[in-house]
Amino acid sequence: MFEPGQILIGLEIGTSKVCAAVGEVAEGGELNILGLGQARSRGVRKGEVFDAEKAGEDIRQALAEAEEMADVTIESIYLAVTGRHLECANFRGVHTIPTVDRAIDAEDVQLALRNAKYQSCPAGAEIIDSVRQDFLVDDHAVYENPVGVVGARIEARVHVILGHANRLATSRQAVEAAVPVRVEKTVFSGLASALAVLTTEQKQAGAIVVDLGGGTTEFAFFHQGLLRHSGILAVGGDHVSNDLAYGLRVPLSRAEELKLAHGSALVRKENSAAMSGPTAGAGLTDRPVSLGKLERIMSMRWEETLELLALRLRAADALRLATEGVFLCGGGARTPGIEELAQRIFQLPVHRGIVQSVSGPATVLENPEFATPIGLVRYGAMRAKQRPRPRLFSRLTSFAGLTSRRSS
Amino acid sequence: MNFQAPELAPARSAHDRSVSLCGVGRAGARLVRLVAGSFSGSAWTVDTESEAKSQATEDIGRVELGERTTRGLGCGGDAAYAQRIAEAEVARIQSRMGPGLLVLVAGIGGGVGAGISPVVARLAREAGAIVVAVVIEPYEFEGGLRQRNAEQCLITLQGACDAVIRVSNQAVARLNPELSAIQELMDLADRHVARVISGLLGLLQRSSLVPVGLAELERWARGRQAQGVAAFAEAEGAERIQRVWEDLIQHPFLQPSNRLTDAGGTLVHVMGGPDLRMDELEWVQRELRQRCPRAQVLVGAGVDPESTGKVQVFLLAVRDGVGLTAATNVPGLESAGGRPTPAPIKTLLFEDAPPAGDSRMVGLDLAAESREARNRSAQAARKAQQQQFNFVPPWTGRFDSAEGTLHQGENLDEPTFVRRGVKLN
Incomplete structure (x- = not known):
């Protein structure tokens, strides 16, 4: 499934603190928190960076601390984003199957999903995440997976988390300007905390x-x-x-x-x-x-x-x-x-x-403030799991320096 | 004086402006009965009490709602219940609706007034009508539920109507402390309200020389969700206009006096006999300009052959609904009686027209008035205004420079207890 020994880093630039968590996917697929770094946040208001310079200093401090504690070199991170520019909505998208009496295939599903995601997406917005809910075939039957069902029209329902593209870029930029790391993906911080806690x-x-x-x-x-x-x-x-x-x-x-x-x-x-x-x-x-x-x-x-x-x-x-x-x-x-x-x-x-099914220092796990960065690590692990193997593998080569345990 | 000839349009006949009058609830119905005698359009009432049937007269239509659900007992002050009843029988209300102008009268302390009048207003607007609500706020002694009903209803009505005119029973009581007999006091309050309503109806219905009527009111009120106060006074004999003006500005419904000073728009309609003089109109115009320096002023005049020697003045002062943010109970912004004023305080000034010289809206043009005189009066008013305008900018502390967090017209960055008007001590 996914590579044991893979190192994942979550960074949250919060309003009161900047916090980074380093996690490792263990043999059985379990997450293990190796290190945690935090710094008081001075450049963030209402969840958004307003002073990139100060925020940069705090980010450097938090990441350095996490690196030291976990004894790894951080190259790419998952970044939590929040702020009032984010919008979470349920979108619908329709795809008509051109030939009658044909079974719906995976491509039809993808097209319906794409329509749902992008047709309602306003200009200047960036989709941070989308979660497929269910599908309506010919306006009545509800399926979780409609592949193989015969129908003429498929409607996908998707929960979409949108953000203002420029304001998201500001957060990414603040990180990438401060430290030589790559932002792998931005994740809605509410989603990250939920992943850690539930x-x-x-x-x-x-x-x-x-x-x-x-x-x-x-x-x-x-x-x-x-x-x-x-x-x-x-x-x-x-x-x-x-x-x-x-x-x-x-x-x-x-x-x-x-x-x-x-x-x-x-x-x-x-x-x-x-x-x-x-x-x-x-x-x-x-x-x-x-x-x-x-x-x-x-x-x-x-x-x-x-x-x-x-x-x-x-x-x-x-x-x-x-x-x-x-x-x-x-x-x-x-x-x-x-x-x-x-x-x-x-x-x-x-x-x-309380952070669930993760191992690590109890002080870290029982602390409600650390749910978001730990959730980011879990998000990263889940994402890696979903990815096809070759791509995952090529991506992991960039971690080669820090994943020495993988070869053992 | 420089008259703008096109402004003196020929008087329109009464049926051009169909005005209907609707009383909601017990107080609304009572007032409609009081003014219906002098009103020629269609008048009807909405209530939920079968008891009201006995008081109904033939020329006033009546819609009784919830006959089955309340069994003719009324709503017991429950506005949400009343609203559900009305929504269940929407068709019966709709059958009475038409385009034109609807003057809605309701006492908004009670369940029916608070719950049903927004429904009626919404339906009327859907039918293409312009809705002006005259709402009667409850007495203070009537207790918390009715005050809450009223506050809640005012907010909804402001969204549902084109204009809301507030009249406060308590204001009458406050200005007449010597009247301790409750029956007399209530009768007096009713008479005041009835005169305001009939003044408004007269303005809209009677033909005028310098008309300010439906069209003007519509253009003025449409989409602004204005909230206003109104007063009506009459006098005869020597110096009648001066006396009528004195009565007007001391009118209980216009108190406290900043209701006039802060107004964004005022409308005055002077009705007199054939002996109504130009200088009287000018005098009113000048006084009004001094009192409401920032307002857009509309002056209309009409002549009624039967009221020789008399003069009747109806005054409506409106402020826009745009500044609702600061409206909710900022401490320190309390009316004389100690009750928080839910009226919007933060009014956008000069929003759509500078006060002077908009000849499209103002019946009498001010061009002839010298610039110096205007400046002087504006300066005088500005001085007065600094003493009276209690504007407290919302305090948001560390979020001062940040983008506000708005939710239903409130800035959530402002402390909750401030927005709720809670006194800590």
């Missing part, structure tokens, strides 16, 4: 992964083993800190500290009127900050964010079909009370997302 069974039964990031919040919904719906909301943990800074009248950095130390997604009763508590910050007069206020500001923001997500998930019928529940990852998943709040809003069981 097991095959959960994907089959129906599950939602919500990545509560620093600048953006992404979601991905899997059902019957396929990505059915995904999306992004350009609101994240930064907004929480920003709200706190405004409402409590403290500097942003202090708001960030307060959020981490005392934050909560729910208003706890005992704090509702409390004025005592942490102070506004060093260098300022010792003005106490009201914990009750802090919790109210935070809970309102989280509630709104989750409600906006619920609105979009409900529209895709995801809340009914996701029997396995909702998995939260990203830094926001650490917020105390967020699971309870999410449970109330989604009316589904809510779990902290």
Whole structure:
């Protein structure tokens, strides 16, 4: 199937941190995380690079750290992208079979898929990923694989993740200008996190992964083993800190500290009127900050964010079909009370997302923030699996220097 | 004074502008009954209570919805329920629709008013009509549900109508604190509203010398989703125009006074007897120009042979619906009564026409007014405006320079509690 010993690298240029994961496909096809590197992100806002120079420094640092830890040389990476320019939609494409009473073959399917992907694609957009959903033959029968079915018209339904071509190029450029690596593929970060967090069974039964990031919040919904719906909301943990800074009248950095130390997604009763508590910050007069206020500001923001997500998930019928529940990852998943709040809003069981069927240091795997880079590694492994062997092989020769174990 | 001859078009006959009047809910029906006497077009009401049947009169059509579902008991303040009822019986409402202009009257605190009036407005627009809604906001004492209904309904109506004119019962109560008897107060409020409606209808129906009617209103309101306030006053005798003007600008529905100053468009229609003088019109025009420096001003005039000695003035001030972003409850932007004003604050100024000299829209041209005089009045107004215009730019902190995250007219970068109007202390 795929080459054991293959090294894959995932890089996420997040709003709060830049993070790289180095993974290896082990003998049994299992993933093993060899190294992880991270740096505080300074050049990213709402998931998109706005200061390429600063972002470049952070990327260099994160990759260098990962290289050192895993003892490999990085040549190509999978890059996670997000930002409000991304659009996730379900497209349809039709292909008419020219001769009547002919069985549909693989080429017809490909043509229908191509029509679905490109006919609705607006100018200036780039398709990041597309996942085929199902096929309608002659407007009625639904097939997962229509090859061999006799029909006159085939309609493909595809979930497509689109991005603004130039803005995607900006992210790629930021990496390639900073370090001598090749961006193998850009991947929607919501999809990457979902791949890391969900097991095959959960994907089959129906599950939602919500990545509560620093600048953006992404979601991905899997059902019957396929990505059915995904999306992004350009609101994240930064907004929480920003709200706190405004409402409590403290500097942003202090708001960030307060959020981490005392934050909560729910208003706890005992704090509702409390004025005592942490102070506004060093260098300022010792003005106490009201914990009750802090919790109210935070809970309102989280509630709104989750409600906006619920609105979009409900529209895709995801809340009914996701029997396995909702998995939260990203830094926001650490917020105390967020699971309870999410449970109330989604009316589904809510779990902290833990990276599944990957081996590596436990500290890395249990950390909800690292779901995206690890998911990128898994994405790379899955992609390699799908590729025909000769191409995979030729591609791997470029890894020759780092895949010494392969020959043993 | 320099008249633009083509503007003085011959008066149009009444049937050119078919105006119909529709009252939704209990308050709407009551007001329609109050004004129907002086109204010549078709008037009808929509309600869900079989009780209303007893009050119905012959010249007013009536559509009773949900006879089976509510068993004639009404909706109990549930706007969503009322909306479902109306949507189930769309055909019955549609049968009454036609092109022309529909004046929709509803008390939007109640379930029927809040739930059904957007449906009626939408159907009317689909039928090709221009819809102007006159909505009555509930009293404060009526409680949270009705206030919420009203706020929700205002937002939907603004999307569904060409123009929304808000009148507030509470404003009447606030301006008449000495009137403590609730019956009297409510009657007074009803009379105020009824006069505004009949003023609006009169403007649209009666033939005028300097007409501002359906066409003007349409051109003006179409697609803007305007939201406005209106007032009506009359006087007779010496200095009648000055007195009528005093009444107008102190009218409860135009309070607080920045509703006039911030207006993007104002329409005044002066109706008088054959003795209506030119200088009276000019006077109104000048006063209005000073009060609403940024507004596009329309002045119309009509003569009614029967009202010698009297003058009636109807004033409509509208601001565009474009600035809805800042509309929702920014703290500090509260009306005198302490209730948050859901009205849009951030109005795009000079959006489609500089205020002076647009002779296409303005019945009386200002060309003769000297430039200096205009500048002076504009300057004076600008000074006044700085004191009255409470515009707080939305605070987005670290996202100030970033592209906003818009969702249904709100910028999500703004703190949630600010947008929801929550007071922390």
